[in-house]
Amino acid sequence: MRADARRNHERLVAAARTTFSAQGANASLDDIARSAGVGNATLYRHFPTRELLLEAVYRGQIEDIAAKAAELVASLPPMEAFVEWLREMAAHIITHRGLKALLAAAFGGERPGLNSWCHEVMLGAANSVLLQVQETGEVRSDVNAYQMLRLVNAIVLTSEQAGAGGEEADALLTLVIDGLRAR
Amino acid sequence: MRADARRNHERLVAAARTTFSAQGANASLDDIARSAGVGNATLYRHFPTRELLLEAVYRGQIEDIAAKAAELVASLPPMEAFVEWLREMAAHIITHRGLKALLAAAFGGERPGLNSWCHEVMLGAANSVLLQVQETGEVRSDVNAYQMLRLVNAIVLTSEQAGAGGEEADALLTLVIDGLRAR
DNA sequence: ACCTGAACACCGTTCAAGT
DNA sequence: ACCTGAACACCGTTCAAGT
Numbered sequence: 001m002r003a004d005a006r007r008n009h010e011r012l013v014a015a016a017r018t019t020f021s022a023q024g025a026n027a028s029l030d031d032i033a034r035s036a037g038v039g040n041a042t043l044y045r046h047f048p049t050r051e052l053l054l055e056a057v058y059r060g061q062i063e064d065i066a067a068k069a070a071e072l073v074a075s076l077p078p079m080e081a082f083v084e085w086l087r088e089m090a091a092h093i094i095t096h097r098g099l100k101a102l103l104a105a106a107f108g109g110e111r112p113g114l115n116s117w118c119h120e121v122m123l124g125a126a127n128s129v130l131l132q133v134q135e136t137g138e139v140r141s142d143v144n145a146y147q148m149l150r151l152v153n154a155i156v157l158t159s160e161q162a163g164a165g166g167e168e169a170d171a172l173l174t175l176v177i178d179g180l181r182a183r
Numbered sequence: 184m185r186a187d188a189r190r191n192h193e194r195l196v197a198a199a200r201t202t203f204s205a206q207g208a209n210a211s212l213d214d215i216a217r218s219a220g221v222g223n224a225t226l227y228r229h230f231p232t233r234e235l236l237l238e239a240v241y242r243g244q245i246e247d248i249a250a251k252a253a254e255l256v257a258s259l260p261p262m263e264a265f266v267e268w269l270r271e272m273a274a275h276i277i278t279h280r281g282l283k284a285l286l287a288a289a290f291g292g293e294r295p296g297l298n299s300w301c302h303e304v305m306l307g308a309a310n311s312v313l314l315q316v317q318e319t320g321e322v323r324s325d326v327n328a329y330q331m332l333r334l335v336n337a338i339v340l341t342s343e344q345a346g347a348g349g350e351e352a353d354a355l356l357t358l359v360i361d362g363l364r365a366r
Numbered sequence: 367a368c369c370t371g372a373a374c375a376c377c378g379t380t381c382a383a384g385t
Numbered sequence: 386a387c388c389t390g391a392a393c394a395c396c397g398t399t400c401a402a403g404t
Contacts, residue, residue, distance in 0.1 A: 002386065002387065004387070004388080005386080005387060005388090008387090008388080028376085028377070028378090029377085029378070029379095030376090030377075030378080038388080038389090039388060039389040039390060040378085040379090040389090040390080041379085041380075041381085041388075041389070041390080042387080042388055042389075044378085044379070044380085045387075045388080050378095104341075107341070108341035143358065147351070147354060147355060147358065150338075150341065150351065150355060151338070151355055151358065151359070153341065154337035154338050154340070154341040154355070155333075155334070155337050157337070157340075157341055158287075158290070158291035158333065158336065158337040158340055158341070168330070168333065171330060172330060172333060172334055172337070175326065175330065175334065175362060175363075176334070176359070176362060178362060179358060179359060179361060179362015179363065180358075180362065183366050185367065185368065187368070187369080188367080188368060188369090191368090191369080211395085211396070211397090212396085212397065212398095213395090213396075213397080221369080221370090222369060222370040222371060223370090223371080223397085223398090224369075224370070224371080224398085224399075224400085225368080225369055225370075227397085227398070227399085228368075228369080233397095367404100368403105368404085369402105369403080369404080370401105370402085370403075370404095371400105371401105371402095371403105372399105372400090372401095372402100373398100373399085373400080373401095374397105374398080374399075374400095375396100375397095375398090375399105376395095376396075376397085376398105377394100377395080377396070377397105378393105378394095378395085378396105379392100379393080379394090379395105380391105380392085380393075380394105381390105381391090381392080381393095382389105382390105382391095382392100383388105383389085383390095383391100384387105384388080384389075384390105385386100385387085385388080385389095
């Protein structure tokens with residue numbers, strides 16, 4: 001990759017990060033290109049779809065969420081790690097608009113699983129907290145990680161506001177976690 | 184209201200119904216105006232927002248869903264009516280794209296409760312099936328109708344496809360209903 | 367009053383021209 | 386190779402002009 005191409009790539013990701021968090025995930029791509037000091041067609045060359053740009057911007061955050069799962073599993077009893085991961089994941093996603101759009105593409109929407117990288121990482125993390133508590137019998141065994149993620153994501157994705165929506169989302173999450181417990 | 188205004192109103196709703204079900208809820212408003220044989224500005228005069236047009240088109244369907252609740256309550260034991268209504272409501276919404284968008288505006292998204300008519304009718308229906316089963320102790324008492332609707336809608340709204348998505352939505356709905364049961 | 371269609375500002379995408 | 390900016394087709398919205 002040529003030096004200027006590499007530089008433009010980085011500039012675009014940086015500009016996109018700023019713009020997405022300021023204006024939301026539907027921000028104008030022309031705006032992003034302009035604030036990166038780059039022609040708009042260059043943006044399309046590097047990121048043919050909006051989703052690929054979102055992934056480049058939020059890749060690190062997804063990795064953080066996955067790392068958090070490993071950390072919690074290592075430091076807490078299984079059921080506490082399970083509950084805590086779901087809560088932190090949900091809260092984290094809710095506070096980052098672009099992240100929400102990325103997960104919507106991966107789990108919520110049109111063709112789930114299209115964004116395979118994101119899909120796979122999140123599924124791995126979810127399994128690492130879920131399988132444990134199913135082993136101990138604390139969580140019902142007829143649920144799989146994909147269903148659990150879709151459920152939590154459904155709640156998160158449909159809560160827009162930081163204020164009332166966020167609190168309401170937490171209440172719904174509690175409800176779902178309770179429903180997942182074995183009886 | 185003048186005769187031609189009334190006629191245009193009806194034509195717009197009819198054209199919108201056809202176009203929404205063919206192209207989805209994001210169909211071009213210009214297309215709808217054109218296929219109604221009406222100037223595009225006339226559409227805006229009658230329906231200042233897309234949401235108001237959606238409501239005009241799907242008002243009858245919302246009423247059907249509410250009526251279904253009353254019918255089930257009258258003919259089935261409480262818990263069966265409760266479960267059946269949630270299933271039928273979900274299935275009904277999934278099969279109508281425009282209806283999904285309308286409920287997204289009312290419950291899912293930006294400012295829930297903005298569309299007050301739809302919000303109120305659905306809430307009334309939900310309460311009519313919910314309060315009964317909470318009375319009998321079959322469903323946990325720490326849930327309200329709004330939370331229940333948001334939960335079911337969250338699942339429905341994030342399942343796009345009629346195929347795999349629909350089946351997956353059903354599995355998630357079963358999970359949620361199970362979680363709502365008192366223990 | 368109500369309607370009309372053109373005009374406007376905006377978007378994502380593509381493409382010929384540059385280096 | 387890679388970038389550029391103009392051109393294109395499209396959208397929602399508005400507005401002066403008609404009846």
